[in-house]
Amino acid sequence: MQSTEEDYDYLYKIVLVGEAGVGKTHLLSRYVKGTLPKNPTSTIGVEFATRTVPLMTGGTVRAQIWDTAGQERYKSITSAHYRRAVGALLVYDVTNEKSFMNIKKWLDDLKENAETDIIIMLVGNKIDLCEKNPQCRKVTKEQGMKFAQCYSMLFEETSAVSVTRVREAFENLLQEIYNFKSRSAKARGPSESIGRVLVPQVEERRFIGCCNNI
Structure with missing residues (x-):
């Protein structure tokens, strides 16, 4: 049973x-709303939605999911929202194939601007x-x-149209975030809790690339 938006x-x-x-956008809509966008258009800047998810290990996460534009002209806007x-x-x-060849560029942007x-x-x-x-x-x-594997990432293949592995992609990611933060909190000592948001002190997780060419 899905938790309410207030319970996390x-x-x-x-x-x-x-x-x-x-x-x-299709993946986000399928996961949050259970449907595909009625009039799909390219995302302008950023959009976001939320979903509250019970974890397999206990506890509940509220995921605030930001859908970012893929066009180069919005890069400064989207990069700011990685923080x-x-x-x-x-x-x-x-x-x-081009979308796969450009993965390293997006990965570098995340490393530079996100946690x-x-x-x-x-x-x-x-x-x-x-x-x-x-x-x-x-x-x-x-x-x-x-x-x-080369860049220490999780992996899934999905389809928003046929509803293949969409829920698993989002929720396996959320579970792994929780697992990592829990391990780090135990290693570093007590976490700081701000309201209902867990902010543990975590180790830096470095990305060491072994694939210079895709």
């Missing part, structure tokens, strides 16, 4: 990041198109998994 223990800011047209983000879904389109210990999940979206026509796939699952 932790507040986590999550950002959706990636090229324009990879399906970030204080503790999690990110870095999305590419499995039928669009140093941010947990990132790499998401290959639009797998429904590949199920209809396997020749549409331009990025293999193995490529995505390898890149995610």
